[in-house]
Amino acid sequence: MTPSGGTPTDLRLYRPRISTWWWTRKRSYFVFVMRELSSIFVAWFVAYLVLFLYAVGQDAAAYRRFLDWASSPWVTALNVVGLAFVLLHTVTWFNLTPQAMAVRVMGQKVPAFHIVAGQYTGLVVVSAFVFWLVTR
Amino acid sequence: MTRRRVEPLVWLMFSAGGVLAAVFLPILVFLFGLAFPLGWLDPPDYQHLRTVVGHPVTLVVLLGLFVLMLVHSAHRFRYTLYDGLQIKKKRTVAVLCYGTAIVGSTVTLVVLLAAA
Numbered sequence: 001m002t003p004s005g006g007t008p009t010d011l012r013l014y015r016p017r018i019s020t021w022w023w024t025r026k027r028s029y030f031v032f033v034m035r036e037l038s039s040i041f042v043a044w045f046v047a048y049l050v051l052f053l054y055a056v057g058q059d060a061a062a063y064r065r066f067l068d069w070a071s072s073p074w075v076t077a078l079n080v081v082g083l084a085f086v087l088l089h090t091v092t093w094f095n096l097t098p099q100a101m102a103v104r105v106m107g108q109k110v111p112a113f114h115i116v117a118g119q120y121t122g123l124v125v126v127s128a129f130v131f132w133l134v135t136r
Numbered sequence: 137m138t139r140r141r142v143e144p145l146v147w148l149m150f151s152a153g154g155v156l157a158a159v160f161l162p163i164l165v166f167l168f169g170l171a172f173p174l175g176w177l178d179p180p181d182y183q184h185l186r187t188v189v190g191h192p193v194t195l196v197v198l199l200g201l202f203v204l205m206l207v208h209s210a211h212r213f214r215y216t217l218y219d220g221l222q223i224k225k226k227r228t229v230a231v232l233c234y235g236t237a238i239v240g241s242t243v244t245l246v247v248l249l250a251a252a
Contacts (some may be wrong), residue, residue, distance in 0.1 A: 021221050033220045039212035042157050045165055046202050046209070046240065050247050052168055053198070054242030057191050060182040064245035079169035086165055090158040100151075107154060120156075127163035132178050133188060 006033075031092075038089040041082040049133045146211055156201050171207025189251050199248055203241045210237035 023029040048070075055066035075078060097119060098112035172179040188194055210233040217223045217233075 018222055021214070022222075023220060033216070035213055036216040036220055039209040039216060042153075042161065042205055043209040043213070043236075043240070044245070045161055045169070046205050049164065049168065050202065050240075050244050053189060053251050054247045056182075056185050057247060062213050063182050063185070067179055070169070071175075076170070077172065079165065081171065083162070083165045087163045089154075090162055093154050094160040123159050123162070126159045128164045130160070131167065134185070135177070136184075 035084070035088055035092045039091075040083040041085040042089065044078065045086070050062055090123065146207065149204055149207040150211040151208075153204035153206070154212075157205050157208060160201060161205075192252070195248050195252050199245060202244045205246075206237040206240045209235075211232050 021036040023033040052055040052066055052070075055062040070079075094116050103115060167177070171177040214229055215235040217229050218226065223229060
């Protein structure tokens with residue numbers, strides 16, 4: 001880049017420092033960061049369900065103890081907040097799907113509404129199946 | 137570069153885990169996180185749960201579900217730290233996030249095998 005063959009000029013790029021709290025200034029930014037933070041609760045519920053499976057793997061008494069622990073105020077509070085984040089994930093994920101993938105049937109682009117509706121149908125079917133499996 | 141070859145696979149697992157979390161987690165959290173512990177619904181009988189959890193199909197489904205959700209969570213949290221909270225230690229963040237997902241997946245496998 002130096003036609004004269006001399007040492008290149010020291011390149012200093014302008015990099016403005018972005019505040020850690022940039023997402024608190026606008027509602028859409030805030031929802032975006034909340035949506036991304038749902039990942040913490042997805043991990044929490046995997047850990048929670050693994051603890052549940054561990055208890056089931058032990059014996060009936062361990063299962064009873066797990067249910068007692070899970071009904072304590074702090075676990076309940078965590079699960080209520082976590083469920084809100086999970087639902088935010090579900091709704092935003094379903095809404096984004098038609099934008100992330102273009103489904104074509106017989107050469108025609110499937111309308112976004114059908115993709116979103118299809119996913120809610122999937123949600124209902126899976127929920128009904130899980131409910132039936134564990135409570136029958 | 138290895139990085140280039142791994143990246144699409146991680147995005148694929150992120151998407152798969154995202155779909156599974158969106159579809160499976162609401163009912164699982166409602167039932168096992170709130171309804172059963174708080175007595176809104178009668179908790180399932182222990183023997184019945186033992187039978188369901190011990191079935192090989194349940195083992196495969198739950199393992200796939202949990203591993204993909206862990207990768208989804210790790211991948212998303214990695215970018216939350218990087219873009220959202222402006223933490224620019226790229227390598228450390230990636231190692232911590234995916235490392236946690238790998239450890240979590242191993243623990244899941246061990247627990248599922250023990251319960252089967």
